[in-house]
Amino acid sequence: MRRIGTAFAAAALALATACGGSTPTQPGAPAPGQSGFVPPALQAQRAVGTGEGQVNLVAWAGYVEDGSNDPKVDWVTPFEQETGCQVNTKVAGTSDEMVTLMRTGQYDAVSASGDASLRLIAAGTVAPVNTSLIPNYADVFDGLKSKPWNSVNGVPYGVPHGRGANLLMWRTDTVKPAPDSWSVVFDPNSPYKGKVTAYDSPIYIADAAVYLMATKPDLGIKNPYALDDKQFQAAVDLLKQQKQIIGEYWSDYTKEIQAFKSGDSVVGTTWQVIVNVAKSEQAPVEAVLPKEGATGWSDTWMVAAKAAHPNCAYRWLDWIISPTANAQVAEYFGEAPSNAKACAETADPKHCETFHATDETYFSKVHYWTTPIAQCLDGRTDVTCKDYAKWTRAWTEIKG
Amino acid sequence: MTRVAAFLHRRAGVRLSLLLSAPLAWLGLAYLGALAALFVTAFYSVDTFTGELVRTFTWANFRDLVTGEVYRTIVLRSVGVALAVTVIDLVVAFPMAFAMAKLASPRARRWLVIAVLTPLWASYLVKAYAWRVMLSSGGLLGWGFGLTATVLTLAYLWLPYMILPIYAGLERLPNSMLEAAGDLGARAWRVFRTIVWPLTFPAVIAGSIFTFSLSLGDYIAVKIVGGRGQLIGNVVYDNIGAANNLPFAAAVATVPVVVMLGYLAAVRRTGALENL
Numbered sequence: 299m300r301r302i303g304t305a306f307a308a309a310a311l312a313l314a315t316a317c318g319g320s321t322p323t324q325p326g327a328p329a330p331g332q333s334g335f336v337p338p339a340l341q342a343q344r345a346v347g348t349g350e351g352q353v354n355l356v357a358w359a360g361y362v363e364d365g366s367n368d369p370k371v372d373w374v375t376p377f378e379q380e381t382g383c384q385v386n387t388k389v390a391g392t393s394d395e396m397v398t399l400m401r402t403g404q405y406d407a408v409s410a411s412g413d414a415s416l417r418l419i420a421a422g423t424v425a426p427v428n429t430s431l432i433p434n435y436a437d438v439f440d441g442l443k444s445k446p447w448n449s450v451n452g453v454p455y456g457v458p459h460g461r462g463a464n465l466l467m468w469r470t471d472t473v474k475p476a477p478d479s480w481s482v483v484f485d486p487n488s489p490y491k492g493k494v495t496a497y498d499s500p501i502y503i504a505d506a507a508v509y510l511m512a513t514k515p516d517l518g519i520k521n522p523y524a525l526d527d528k529q530f531q532a533a534v535d536l537l538k539q540q541k542q543i544i545g546e547y548w549s550d551y552t553k554e555i556q557a558f559k560s561g562d563s564v565v566g567t568t569w570q571v572i573v574n575v576a577k578s579e580q581a582p583v584e585a586v587l588p589k590e591g592a593t594g595w596s597d598t599w600m601v602a603a604k605a606a607h608p609n610c611a612y613r614w615l616d617w618i619i620s621p622t623a624n625a626q627v628a629e630y631f632g633e634a635p636s637n638a639k640a641c642a643e644t645a646d647p648k649h650c651e652t653f654h655a656t657d658e659t660y661f662s663k664v665h666y667w668t669t670p671i672a673q674c675l676d677g678r679t680d681v682t683c684k685d686y687a688k689w690t691r692a693w694t695e696i697k698g
Numbered sequence: 699m700t701r702v703a704a705f706l707h708r709r710a711g712v713r714l715s716l717l718l719s720a721p722l723a724w725l726g727l728a729y730l731g732a733l734a735a736l737f738v739t740a741f742y743s744v745d746t747f748t749g750e751l752v753r754t755f756t757w758a759n760f761r762d763l764v765t766g767e768v769y770r771t772i773v774l775r776s777v778g779v780a781l782a783v784t785v786i787d788l789v790v791a792f793p794m795a796f797a798m799a800k801l802a803s804p805r806a807r808r809w810l811v812i813a814v815l816t817p818l819w820a821s822y823l824v825k826a827y828a829w830r831v832m833l834s835s836g837g838l839l840g841w842g843f844g845l846t847a848t849v850l851t852l853a854y855l856w857l858p859y860m861i862l863p864i865y866a867g868l869e870r871l872p873n874s875m876l877e878a879a880g881d882l883g884a885r886a887w888r889v890f891r892t893i894v895w896p897l898t899f900p901a902v903i904a905g906s907i908f909t910f911s912l913s914l915g916d917y918i919a920v921k922i923v924g925g926r927g928q929l930i931g932n933v934v935y936d937n938i939g940a941a942n943n944l945p946f947a948a949a950v951a952t953v954p955v956v957v958m959l960g961y962l963a964a965v966r967r968t969g970a971l972e973n974l
Contacts, residue, residue: 398942474917482786492842546843546925554920560834562843687943694936695768697928 321454337450338422340603346612348525353610354385356399356408358597359551360571361459361618362387371630374624374666377463379619383610391550392499393638393667400424406605407614411595412447413501413667417686419455424600426453432616434624439640440660445446446675447668448598457615462653462665463594464497464505465585467540467568467576469558480509480588482542482565491543495557495566499692500686501667504593505567506533506540508665512590512612521676522593530684530692538697547697548553549573558583570653591663603638603665700711733955740948751944759949765850769933773953776919776929779849779944784906786853790903791860796894800876812863819909826851826922833923843925851919852912859908867901868894891940910961914954930954 310519339640349609355362365372375383388405393414400408400423410418418424421616429435435457442448442458449455468477473490483494496502507522514609518530545563548554551572557563559581573585599618601611617623619636625643628635634655635641641650668675674683684692706713740759743752763769798810817825829851831837841847872892879889917931928955937947 303891339931382958394942398938543924544926549921556830557834560831560836562834690936690943691762694772694928694933695766697926698771 302433304630313689319537328389333384337419338603340422340425340597342426342428342453343431343601343612344428347609348623349381349610349613350598350607351382351610352386352405352407353607353614354386354558355386356388356390356405358409358411358631359389359391361409361597361627362631363627371626373617375627377614377617377623381610381613383607383613383678385614393501395497395548397423397669400602402606405602406607406611407599407601409455409597410600411597411667413617413669413686415447415455415598415600416669416671418559418600419450422603424604425456425605427456427459427601427615429454430455431612433636434616434619436471436622437621437637438619439638439656440635440662441506442596442636445596445666447596447666456600457619458636459574459597459599459618459669460628460631460633461594461596461661461664461666462570463587463592463632465568465570465582466565466588467558467573467585468565469561470582476584477565478586478589480505480590480592481513482545483567484509484536486539490565492545493562494540494543495554495563496540496544497567498549500689501536501593503530503533503692503696504665504667504670504691506536508593509590510536521674522665523670524675524678524683525670526678526681526683529689533608534692534696535680538698541696555581571630574630574632587660587663592665594661594666596612596666597637625649628655631660703706736948736951739945740952744943744944744945759946762946763949763953769950772928772930772933773957775845775927776914776931776954777844777957779852779929780910782849783852783856783913784851784909786859787905787909788862788902790853791857791864792902795861795864795868798865799871800873811862811865814858814865818858820916822855823922825855826919829854829919843923844882845924845927847923847925848920848927848929851923852916853909855919856909856912859912860905863901863905864898867898867904871897878919906961908964911954911958 309448334504362374363371363383364374364387377386377494388399390399396408397414397417399405400410400418401421403642406425408418410424415424438458442461444452444454448458465481466477466480468482470476472483472493480489483496488494499504503525504522508518510517510529511519511522514532517529517532519525525533546557547564548557548563551569552571554563554566554568555576558576559579569586573583574582579629599615601608601615605611616628621639621643623635624635624637625640625645628640629644629646629649630644632653634653635644636652638656641655644650646652650656670684670686670689672682672685674681690698706716737931739751741755743754743758745752794814798807798814799951802810829847830843833841833843833847835842835948839855875893875897876889879893884892915931917929917935918925920929920932930950934947935951937943937950
């Protein structure tokens, strides 16, 4: 009896090993970068036919609202009525989760941030986008078109959704005076020790790099996503030092809202949408873009290379950057819209002013999330930079 | 047909292997096959940019795992948390199980078992968030978050898994033995030490296997109440979810498997596995 079991187990193991090991080894992809980066040859769609009846999206919380969270917040139902495309949304908490979800091949489009978009392009997960099939693309701010995180060699891979900065949020009743610098979350003698919060993702290393750009110029950091050994080590050391004053790291936004409401966290990095929700729930919070600048995002709606519902996906891309919908989402999420005509459509006439939609000098202080790669993004060729896998390892080490 | 039947009747071994082959093959493929695939993946690597799996044999993942000081710390911390949870659950569960099995009337017993099981009907997340609310600074307990909070939450979550095996073990313990010990003049502590504990020890081990392995694999509770802490499960999760580094995640995931195998090998001698 035991002999039989062992024999079967051994056979199963051999079989599994054979299944796993018999695939031929693949040659490594060419070295990525501005010049050596060759995305897989994929064709953009040539025409938009009739809708397939549904579309599956991967999106940030607050980007695809169908009224289920708040009946007054709904730009999905009109789209469904107009196109007949039923929208199914999977909300992702992090960029990494988005990449993983898109790899499953079950989704048609994604609202990718800059720290995910290049990974999606390089892996052939998303296809180039034919912008001539998207009428509203003409009205998108020029400052957002053909950027390193949404196009390769001039070929657009998506349409810009909007942009914003990762802000510094604090509780007004405990944090006095109002901070205007990130030092309050990095200083080891911060009076708010144990009540500081930070974003739980490897990309947060860039926030430390932004702070070092201002406080330690001799490190010579030009781009917080292009860090050589010495610069990277400085950022990691700063974060290890910061860990001593951290109360908790947050990754899903409900957790941060709850922590600020209860007072477990009183100061830390945040998104505008969190500020808005926390305020609407009567938490005494304010947020600011600190003087050192900040990291930020400029998200891109991309279409999956193997989309099952490409026509509905293209219609959705056109819809979400249409003046009306773009104004609604920008206002709800708390970001600058990407469509110039959206500024006339917002409920709050000052919205575009508040979020500096046309203020390029403001956004010059914002370093948009970009995937760190071995080839330095700031153009240096004499050193190699740390890639995202190394960022992830370092993040585990920082948390200890 | 009859000839086949006759043949099978004569050869018990052939009959047995034919009967057992299908379920065993299923177990082998579904369970051991999955483990083997995981183990094989641990020797691959990932193209850092495209995230494609590179299927060439490498020891790099295990080298990183063994040489990285941070992983040693995390493994030790996780094992420590699992042990602490197991001990707390044992201390809480034993008296409860004893009261249920030996002191309660048969009717009350049934209700008590149901009462122990009710928390299992609530969602894991709801229970973990309830602890978060209780532990947060404005909450009922207000002790703040951290490793202690994680141990408490996990101890609460897995308590039923410790009570039930011990309860079953105590129920099988004949009352006559306890009475005989009392007649011979043994005090309560001595009865416990010489009769109750040795006879229910396998059941305790059975419960501890549940609490220990469940704690060792947990990564959600620590995210909710762990403050800035992380356990093995978080490293696995971060490497799959964040870095999309499946091979390294697989290498990390072999650690709890090895720990559990060692634990099971140690408890096999106690005969506890017959009670599962």
